[in-house]
Amino acid sequence: MNDTLIKVEDLCKIYNPGENEVRALDHVSLEIKKGELVAIIGQSGSGKSTFMNMLGCLDVPTSGKYYLNGTDVSEMTDNELSEVRNHEIGFIFQGFNLIANLNAIENVELPLIYRGIDRKTRHELAIESLKMVGLEKRMDHKPSEMSGGQQQRVAIARAIAAQPPVILADEPTGNLDSASSKEILAILKKMHKTGRTVILITHDNGIAAQARRVVRIMDGKIESDTINPDFDQEEA
Numbered sequence: 001m002n003d004t005l006i007k008v009e010d011l012c013k014i015y016n017p018g019e020n021e022v023r024a025l026d027h028v029s030l031e032i033k034k035g036e037l038v039a040i041i042g043q044s045g046s047g048k049s050t051f052m053n054m055l056g057c058l059d060v061p062t063s064g065k066y067y068l069n070g071t072d073v074s075e076m077t078d079n080e081l082s083e084v085r086n087h088e089i090g091f092i093f094q095g096f097n098l099i100a101n102l103n104a105i106e107n108v109e110l111p112l113i114y115r116g117i118d119r120k121t122r123h124e125l126a127i128e129s130l131k132m133v134g135l136e137k138r139m140d141h142k143p144s145e146m147s148g149g150q151q152q153r154v155a156i157a158r159a160i161a162a163q164p165p166v167i168l169a170d171e172p173t174g175n176l177d178s179a180s181s182k183e184i185l186a187i188l189k190k191m192h193k194t195g196r197t198v199i200l201i202t203h204d205n206g207i208a209a210q211a212r213r214v215v216r217i218m219d220g221k222i223e224s225d226t227i228n229p230d231f232d233q234e235e236a
């Protein structure tokens with residue numbers, strides 16, 4: 001059985017090639033297996049979001065290879081890439097990116113419309129995922145009527161509603177207080193426990209310590225890739 005989900009080899013991303021070029025990713029090689037919970041940690045500007053954009057097929061590398069489920073991403077058509085983004089990956093961002101004039105359930109349902117899911121199923125999936133993040137009592141609230149932590153929970157519900165196998169979270173707790181951050185981490189761990197692959201990007205050592213595997217990135221290079229000896233699978 002091949003349980004490799006992500007394999008990148010010598011991945012480079014250069015912004016503004018030429019005099020003012022920025023080497024945001026500099027020969028990154030990494031493998032992630034299905035069902036892993038991996039934290040990618042690095043300081044601001046180290047290349048984390050650039051890496052997430054590559055992994056999520058939101059942007060293309062300057063050079064190097066990316067295999068997703070064994071398929072060379074550079075050979076996928078635009079249609080295949082949008083299939084991957086819509087069906088395989090749930091994205092969570094630091095700024096929750098909710099639509100202000102839609103309530104929680106409408107925000108969660110929105111991407112399901114683009115996937116061509118019928119109204120009744122959309123509604124059921126949205127309710128199920130809002131329950132999963134503990135927001136069953138806030139379903140008809142608009143973003144402005146919720147705390148930051150609640151808004152991020154809506155964004156997570158939106159990311160998981162279609163039950164994608166992979167969750168990519170870029171600094172999901174970056175705008176939150178520590179109590180809300182804990183809640184969000186607990187939800188991500190629950191996703192991991194139900195078999196999802198979770199890639200958690202952060203600049204915070206305390207958050208990275210919650211993951212079994214920690215990949216440290218610095219100046220676009222992988223500095224270390226370690227298994228956390230204190231990680232308790234049961235507790236997680």
Ligand SMILES: Nc1ncnc2c1ncn2[C@@H]1O[C@H](COP(=O)(O)OP(=O)(O)O)[C@@H](O)[C@H]1O
Binds near residue numbers: 045050051
């Ligand atoms: N669109 C872009 N154009 C030019 N430079 C960029 C762009 N996006 C990011 N960078 C630069 O690439 C480097 C890595 O950025 P980024 O991946 O956003 O880091 P992080 O998410 O770790 O803060 C930084 O030096 C940043 O200024």
Ligand SMILES: [Mg+2]
Binds near residue numbers: 048049050170
């Ligand atoms: Mg970033």
